[in-house]
Amino acid sequence: MINLARRNFIKNVGFVGAATLFCGSLAAKSTLENFSIPENDEENILAAFSKITFFDAFLLDQSLADCYKKSVLNWEKIGYASSGNYCFSSSDGLLKMFPMHLQTEATGKVDDVLLCFGKDSDGSWKSLRSLSGFDLEAITVAMRDLDIYRNEVNLSHYLFPAPTQKLNPYGYDTRKGSISLHTNLAQEHTVTKIIIKEGNSIVYQKKIISKHNFATDSFVA
Incomplete structure (x- = not known):
């Protein structure tokens, strides 16, 4: 086992749901950069993934297209929109991640999210x-x-x-183990604990x- 303990893709102030699993209607107020990939791969957390178009992703995989369309409806209802006609794919094609963003007339762009989809052994997407x-x-x-590794x-x-x-409201399984993510929102300091x-x-x-x-007066309907 490698001891990882010894060792800006995206500036974001978004908050979607208590555990970021469910669509919500709250957004923190700030000015954001576009959802884009830096030229320097060392600063790009998605450098290990391929960027592909919707056409290529959905052309031969109707299950993925159906799963995406069903999921994205919930986000569109609360004002989110696709950040482009592309997604990010793992090298084996079993993980696809789609960027979306929330923008309001009053504050401009206030949130970015990545919607993650996985392919089961039976070929269906979830x-x-x-x-x-x-x-x-x-x-x-x-x-x-962890860049040293x-x-x-x-x-x-x-x-x-x-x-x-597996069901985990505060995190998710990774290929090597798991991650726990828990964010405490506050006006002065918002803290995220990652394990x-x-x-x-x-x-x-x-x-x-x-x-x-996080601004309490920045809620959007």
């Missing part, structure tokens, strides 16, 4: 979970801290969902103070 802005911020910090392991296998999952496990052993944990503020 919605795994959403990664909120605070989740992505914590994952970004963890990847930066970049040439030894595939860090994405420690940080992103595995194609199949990464390899198997059953904790290899990384940290409390991350968000660079973004």
